[in-house]
Amino acid sequence: MSPTRMMILGLVSWLQPVHGYDVRRELLSWGADKWANVQPGSIYHALRKMSEEGLLREVATEQVGARPARTTYEITDKGRDAFEGMLRDLWWGLHQPPDPFLAAFSFLPALPREEAVAALRNRARLITAGVASVQASVDSFWIKSKPVNVAWMMELWVVRGEAEAAWCDRIADRIEGGASYLPAELSRGEGWQQWKARIDPEWTGPADT
Template sequence: MAVPTTRMLVLAVTRMLQPVHGYDVRRELLSWRAENWANVKPGSIYGALKTMQRDGLIAVEGVGQDGARPERTTYRITPEGEKVFGEMVRESLWSAELLRHPYVAAVSMFPQAPREEVVAALRSRILKFEAEIVQLEREEARILAGSGDPTETEPHHVADAVRLAADHLRADLNWSRKTLARIESGELDVWSGVFAKSSTLESPMS
């Protein structure tokens, strides 16, 4: 059973910065780029806090107001929350499930699309990955140049999450380059047989 990622990350930040406002939990996870690599939506963070409070994993530390700002509730993790958090971290660390790559479905559709469109799409994919890898490398360097103190900037372990994302992109980039080269050289040809005759897509290049 997969660990609920949003709940685990929200618990982690609450534990790290407690007592902490929901806004600060949201800001911290956004700085970790969790929306990109864990699909943690900003709006789901507040929902997770309410659910975890209901389940007894976190408790309200206090409600305060700073000047004209709206009232903010601060939270602290409970002993039950510590227990559940430990279980989730352990299960996540030992997870070795294969990624379900959404592009595999597109690859299986290569014969159903015109060859020139597949080639153009692969070239676009390669350019996109090259740019994203450069961006991730800069982000990793920026995080590691900071203090690593979570009260000041992103903790250094976030750089490892960024590096993992970059390594996955490099694998995709390597596959895309090799596949494009195989198509252009004629080694990979799924368009000269029956599939080409049954293709239902019109080429936008024509």
């Protein structure tokens, strides 16, 4: 199930009759391309696809001068049922999006400690910069033209970002302080030697992990 489809159906239901351009502009003004992985280039395709599926209805197509033709959409009863089903699934379900960073972090021992520390602190700085940008939007006049839940959503983004940035700095401190990477049940005996060799084939002797 695609959050993009759910959001498009919801916006058409709210704004109908509405041009695809206005749906795209509204989604991007919410920053949905960042926190919901809404791809701007996929919005028009999704509108056409859902129209073919009977979830939306094309009510008019108009063209002004040399501008591209604009199609106006409305939601159908089938589309409204689909929207409500997807909406409730996302509200009541717990959906964890894949995070490529966690895949990399699972191989933490494969990085030199100094590089791991630097990467984590850099990640914290990037997240903090993003948080500041979102907070500026929350504090701006722009937010007054949006539904109040958009501001609340951005507050959640800020809280999550602040928490992750703090975690990055905390783990960087632990690594810099020499915290062991070893599973608790292993000692610096044969088991440790084998474990270290598995994660670093070039390792040939004692290491600081």
